[in-house]
Amino acid sequence: xxxxRDTLLAAVILLLLWQLAAVLIHADALPRPGEVFxxxxxxxxxxxxxxxxxxxxIRALLGIVLALVTAVPxxxxxxxxxxxxKRLSPFIYLLYPIPHVVLLPLIIILFGxxxxxxxxxxxxxxxxxxxxxxxxxxxxxxRNYFYxxxxxxxxxxxxxxxxILPATMPKVxxxxxxxxxxxxxxxxxxxxxxxxxGLGYIIMDSWGRADYVSxxxxxxxxxxxxxxxxxxxxxxxxRICRWNQTN
Amino acid sequence: xxxxxxxxxxFNHDGTSRPVLQEISFSIEQHExxxxxxxxxxxxxxxxxxxxxxxxxxxxxxEIADGFRSGTILQNFGLFPWKTVYxxxxxxxxxxxxxxxxxxxxxxxxxxxxGLAGFHSHFPGxxxxxxxxxxxxxxxxxxxxxxxxxDEPLSSLDxxxxxxxxxxxxxxxxxxxxxxxxxxxxxxxxxxxxxxxIVLSRRPGRILQIVDNPDAGERGxxxxxLFFHRCINLRELLKGEDGGQET
Numbered sequence: 001x002x003x004x005r006d007t008l009l010a011a012v013i014l015l016l017l018w019q020l021a022a023v024l025i026h027a028d029a030l031p032r033p034g035e036v037f038x039x040x041x042x043x044x045x046x047x048x049x050x051x052x053x054x055x056x057x058i059r060a061l062l063g064i065v066l067a068l069v070t071a072v073p074x075x076x077x078x079x080x081x082x083x084x085x086k087r088l089s090p091f092i093y094l095l096y097p098i099p100h101v102v103l104l105p106l107i108i109i110l111f112g113x114x115x116x117x118x119x120x121x122x123x124x125x126x127x128x129x130x131x132x133x134x135x136x137x138x139x140x141x142x143r144n145y146f147y148x149x150x151x152x153x154x155x156x157x158x159x160x161x162x163x164i165l166p167a168t169m170p171k172v173x174x175x176x177x178x179x180x181x182x183x184x185x186x187x188x189x190x191x192x193x194x195x196x197x198g199l200g201y202i203i204m205d206s207w208g209r210a211d212y213v214s215x216x217x218x219x220x221x222x223x224x225x226x227x228x229x230x231x232x233x234x235x236x237x238x239r240i241c242r243w244n245q246t247n
Numbered sequence: 248x249x250x251x252x253x254x255x256x257x258f259n260h261d262g263t264s265r266p267v268l269q270e271i272s273f274s275i276e277q278h279e280x281x282x283x284x285x286x287x288x289x290x291x292x293x294x295x296x297x298x299x300x301x302x303x304x305x306x307x308x309x310e311i312a313d314g315f316r317s318g319t320i321l322q323n324f325g326l327f328p329w330k331t332v333y334x335x336x337x338x339x340x341x342x343x344x345x346x347x348x349x350x351x352x353x354x355x356x357x358x359x360x361x362g363l364a365g366f367h368s369h370f371p372g373x374x375x376x377x378x379x380x381x382x383x384x385x386x387x388x389x390x391x392x393x394x395x396x397x398d399e400p401l402s403s404l405d406x407x408x409x410x411x412x413x414x415x416x417x418x419x420x421x422x423x424x425x426x427x428x429x430x431x432x433x434x435x436x437x438x439x440x441x442x443x444x445i446v447l448s449r450r451p452g453r454i455l456q457i458v459d460n461p462d463a464g465e466r467g468x469x470x471x472x473l474f475f476h477r478c479i480n481l482r483e484l485l486k487g488e489d490g491g492q493e494t
Contacts (some may be wrong), residue, residue: 144321147301150391151319152339162338166329243329243370 028212036216043217049202053221056191056199059115060183062120062223067179070123071130072172078131079138080164092135096128101189108194116188125186126179130172137171138164170244173237177230184226199225248315248394248426249275249298251374252322253308256293257451266451267293270314271307273445273457277393280420280427280463282441284325284481286488290452291430292322294407318387322402325383326371332358333367339390357385361415377408381415388419395419395427403433405406413439417464434485438477439469446481449488456484 013031024031043049078088104121111117141164149159191200199222206214237246248307256268267290275281287293296302297309299319311317317431319338326335329372334341356362361381371379380400387395401409413436419439420427431437439442444458467481 028302069269102449143324144323145327145398146360147296148319148327149342150301151299151317151321151396152342159344162330163327166327169329241332243372 001101006040010087028210031216035222036214039213040217049217049221052202053225056222057185057225057228059118059190059198060180060187060229062119062128064176064179064183064229066119066123067126067130068176071127071185072134075134076138076160076164076168078161079135079168082140085135085139092128092132096132100125100128101186104190113194117234118187118195121185121190122183123230126183129182130175133171133175133178134168141167148199170237170241173233173241175188177233180226180229180233183223184229188222200245203228217223248277248279248312250308251298251309252302252308252310254297254309256290256297256337257306258394264333268297268304268321268452271452271454275426275443277312277426278424279337279443281378281442281445282437283427283428283430283445283449284432284437284447284485285455286430286485288450289447289488290450291432291447292398294447294452295396295430298398299396311394315393316390317396318390318392319396319471320380320383320398320400321389321401322398325385326379328371331368331370332363332374333370335382336385336389339386343390353389354385354407355428357389359387375408376404377412380404380412384412384415384419388423393426395425397427400429400432401436409436414466416440417430417466421464434478434481435469437482438474439463444481446484458484 018033022030040049078085078092086232101121103124107117107121107124111120128219145163145167146159149163154162187198188200188203191198192204196203199218203215203218203222206212252272252275253267254271256267257264257266259265271294283291283294293302297304298311299317327338330338332408333354336357337350340350340353352438355364358367361384363378363381363385366374366378371382383400387397397416404412412484416427416429417440418424427440429436429440431440438460440463442460444460446455446458447453448455458477458481462468462471462473
């Protein structure tokens with residue numbers, strides 16, 4: 001209950017600050033929260049916003065999930081198998097710092113201008129964040145855990161299942177949390193071209209029309225989308241990493 | 248049952264080879280209890296790793312009689328923090344693919360025996376050091392080993408807990424007739440639990456002496472005059488190897 005109260009309190013403080021700033025600055029470019037929420041409420045009720053929210057949510061989620069299911073297994077193997085780590089780490093270090101968004105033209109050629117290229121770009125960027133964290137986590141597992149498994153006669157497969165995977169889970173969850181922020185930021189970028197749906201489109205479109213209330217409705221929804229994903233991850237983490245919260 | 252002949256071991260570190268153990272020879276009979284003692288850094292743990300097969304000697308022979316199961320308790324990080332007490336204790340059986348019913352009955356029985364009934368679903372992080380060591384002991388015993396290897400299993404515990412667990416080890420040794428090999432840096436522990444005490448020199452470890460201690464295994468031994476004499480003798484033997492300054 002304490003956490004819920006703290007979150008609510010933070011939301012109230014942010015809204016108050018927003019209201020204060022809007023009153024002080026007194027410009028069209030910063031509408032008051034009341035106007036924005038009225039606009040958002042109206043669009044929710046007539047259903048015109050739900051489509052955009054849903055499509056954005058699906059793009060972000062699929063991007064993250066796609067990155068997760070590819071980056072975690074690869075990260076575990078690269079981190080835990082020393083020869084592989086030595087061979088592949090240089091590739092990761094060379095490819096990770098590239099600003100992957102510049103690959104957009106190529107991605108569009110390969111995957112078209114539809115949802116696939118949008119999801120692919122999100123997952124490409126998030127992929128590296130999860131990969132590097134997972135690899136480091138797998139590398140740092142204390143060797144006594146492996147010795148313990150060996151004395152119990154474990155196979156390599158069993159070591160993955162009982163040690164490497166669970167030991168890295170807390171770090172993977174942290175990587176996921178970071179990737180939610182990244183995914184939402186990239187979501188805005190990929191929805192600002194070649195689409196007429198999604199929260200990013202709403203923001204860019206309203207901006208072009210200088211409809212600032214609508215612009216802030218889009219921003220607020222994007223914030224809520226990110227927040228919901230964080231809540232989801234928190235839940236997931238408390239289930240999966242129950243042991244990590246006990247001490 | 249265990250036969251070590253002229254075993255030597257060295258570690259390679261940054262291209263230089265440093266000897267750890269030199270020409271170690273001894274044997275341990277079935278149902279015997281053997282303590283290995285020596286100054287810190289003398290290679291005690293490495294010797295235990297050789298016996299358990301976690302390390303291979305550079306030269307010499309290590310023979311363990313065929314067909315005997317062994318259980319091992321490593322110094323730290325032996326228990327898996329992401330597994331409950333029940334899962335930790337049953338792990339060796341799970342890895343062997345035993346059926347659930349057998350695992351349940353054996354783990355339940357062991358937990359009761361170790362005074363851990365009611366702690367099935369606790370994680371190691373929620374238990375005291377003494378209880379964690381009892382879980383580690385239960386896990387090693389779960390596969391019903393004929394040989395039990397222990398690396399300083401009690402070194403992190405306070406004096407009273409330690410004494411209680413030493414009595415527990417003694418009981419197990421007497422009741423289950425398990426051949427035990429115990430690495431320790433505690434003189435009293437070695438004399439109390441080891442019918443045969445292997446005294447190692449400082450690094451690189453050689454055998455200084457193998458002390459016969461036939462009275463170990465009696466509960467009252469700890470308070471007998473003979474016990475104190477043996478401790479004093481062992482202390483004298485180790486003093487020369489300590490390398491520290493007299494104060």
